[in-house]
Amino acid sequence: MSTQVSSASQVSALTIRAYRPTDHRECRHLWAEMTAADAGLYGVASADDSGAAFEEYLTRLDLSGMWVASNVGGGVIGMVGLLLGGQVEPLVVTAASRGEGIGRALLEHVADQARRRGIRQLSISPSARNLDAIRCLHAAGYDALARVTLAIDLSPGGSAFEDGIDLYDLRFRA
Numbered sequence: 330m331s332t333q334v335s336s337a338s339q340v341s342a343l344t345i346r347a348y349r350p351t352d353h354r355e356c357r358h359l360w361a362e363m364t365a366a367d368a369g370l371y372g373v374a375s376a377d378d379s380g381a382a383f384e385e386y387l388t389r390l391d392l393s394g395m396w397v398a399s400n401v402g403g404g405v406i407g408m409v410g411l412l413l414g415g416q417v418e419p420l421v422v423t424a425a426s427r428g429e430g431i432g433r434a435l436l437e438h439v440a441d442q443a444r445r446r447g448i449r450q451l452s453i454s455p456s457a458r459n460l461d462a463i464r465c466l467h468a469a470g471y472d473a474l475a476r477v478t479l480a481i482d483l484s485p486g487g488s489a490f491e492d493g494i495d496l497y498d499l500r501f502r503a
Contacts, residue, residue, distance in 0.1 A: 343431060345438045348395035348408065355405035356397065357383045363421040370458040386410070386419075393446065396438055398422070398431050409435040411443060417453040420462075427461070436469045452476070457493065457503040 348356065361380030368374060386392070391413040398407035407422035417439055422431045443451055452475050455462040477496070493503030 342401050343434060344399050345396055345434060348397050352397050352405050356408050359408055359421045359423060363419060367456050370456055394442055398435055407431045407435050409439045411439050415448045415451045417451055432465050433469050
């Protein structure tokens with residue numbers, strides 16, 4: 330199943346469709362872009378081959394589905410995956426195409442697919458420092474805190490964490 334999406338803010342029509350093996354190279358590149366951006370949020374270097382984890386992702390036994398967003402020329406500019414149990418992972422849009430509604434369209438598509446599978450709740454876990462992603466997700470309806478993951482930085486010479494948020498009258502760094 331393929332979904333056509335277009336809006337006034339987009340220059341070209343967008344198609345959301347199931348992942349195909351021929352999308353591998355472009356999706357691996359998107360994965361590398363995502364992991365490098367996440368590493369940059371915390372001031373750490375990304376792995377030499379930051380796309381390598383995409384290979385492992387594709388072999389997950391709990392991978393329920395994966396969809397890509399492609400532009401009119403057919404190039405993959407975003408992807409979203411759905412794990413059994415309702416975990417959305419990953420959601421990534423290439424940096425050059427962010428702010429055009431592609432992430433929102435991918436989220437709407439994965440929600441539709443989840444409903445068809447009888448999933449009653451979706452969750453997604455953005456990096457605490459990725460404010461753009463958090464704002465996008467909140468605007469798309471992800472406004473309930475379902476889980477909190479806490480971390481401690483054990484690296485010598487200081488913390489990679491910065492000032493963050495207050496939760497239940499406690500201060501957390503992000």
